[in-house]
Amino acid sequence: MNDIAKILGVDLPFIQGGMGNISHASLAVAVSEAGGLGTIGAGTLAPEKVEQMILDIRRETSKPFAINIPLAIQPYVKDILTLIKKHQVPAVALSAGNPAPYIEPLKTDNVVVMCVVANEKQARKAEAAGADIVIAEGYEAAGINAKEELTTFTLLPKVASSVAIPVVAAGGIGDGRGVLAAMSLGAQGVQLGTRLIATKDAQVHPAYKEALCSAGSDGTMIVGRPYQQVRRILKTPYGQQLLDSEKEEIPLESYLEKTDESHHILGAIEGKLEEGHVNAGQISTMIEDIPTVQELFTRMIQEAQSSLKDISLPVHSQK
Known part of the structure; x- marks a missing residue:
């Protein structure tokens, strides 16, 4: 066994x-x-x-x-x-x-x-x-x-x-x-x-599942590197906001607030992909159903x- x-x-x-x-x-x-x-x-x-x-x-x-x-x-x-x-x-x-x-x-x-x-x-x-x-x-x-x-x-x-x-x-x-x-x-x-x-x-919200099914080979992104907070998420409007915030060099405390679990819930449970992030691995590109x-x-x-x-x-x- x-x-x-x-x-x-x-x-x-x-x-x-x-x-x-x-x-x-x-x-x-x-x-x-x-x-x-x-x-x-x-x-x-x-x-x-x-x-x-x-x-x-x-x-x-x-x-x-x-x-x-x-x-x-x-x-x-x-x-x-x-x-x-x-x-x-x-x-x-x-x-x-x-x-x-x-x-x-x-x-x-x-x-x-x-x-x-x-x-x-x-x-x-x-x-x-x-x-x-x-x-x-x-x-x-x-x-x-x-x-x-x-x-x-x-x-x-x-x-x-x-x-x-x-x-x-x-x-x-x-x-x-x-x-x-x-x-x-x-x-x-x-x-x-x-x-x-x-x-x-x-x-989870249907929008989350649908986004996973439609993700291409570049469907995920890494955020948080400048803060030693490496996180892989689905490429979404909110994900781009996080990258823009990094370029603006916002303080660590502000970054952690933007990626806390309340924002995770906004994206994953409420389907608000412009207000919260959704975690996703690179396997997303292989999900079709x-x-x-x-x-x-x-x-x-x-x-x-x-x-x-x-x-x-x-x-x-x-x-």
Whole structure:
């Protein structure tokens, strides 16, 4: 059995990425019911909001799920950890900060701990601190990314060669071919974000989904480099406003205000693409339809199996 699936208690090694304050229980339930690991993001949410999502998930499914905690921006980390223990949440993904102080207490409560990493040094530190899984996320991924800006398929083999614990690939994956490629480079599972937004189960504004489906090869953009706040978003009127603000060299505080979760909600939930941003990974260029999560996962497995059969390598003989 696949190590990721075994550790997480799921059928498929497909993990939903954390989606910050636009997380919602229904999508996480759909992912878990389809055989993957549904995830809700703590974002900057208050503990009572996170708890309500946990209760909603528990009401709709008995299958495993996870909570993503972005340590650097979540103001109630200790309260979220208390909720995880209270409700016996099966798995946690720690990102955007040093996970070491939190790993041992989580494992004491029998929580599977995953750590999002951007380089092999972080991966080794996470493993040494007791993490069960590391998620190697390249900068093809949506949302906030590491300043190194390493691509997934550059980062992944380096991380896989650096640790003994299982590795999950994140960033730029949305079909079976991507799954197969990631596994050939050392991953045992994949994390999906943008591709799951473009599903019938995602409760985001239709304009967001439609924009993903119509995105071309240059459909995403990077903002925040001057502020060491690398973020990949969909190319929209508001995204251009952010770039213009960078050229004007607005203060960091003003930039952070323009890219906070309230603006994320304006774009993603309310569909106001001229007033708020929408996170999107480079996989957007490959999204052409809006299936259910179950349909997507079934197709991905079929694509991976078909692609594997089609691979033919020449035989090299030494003379």
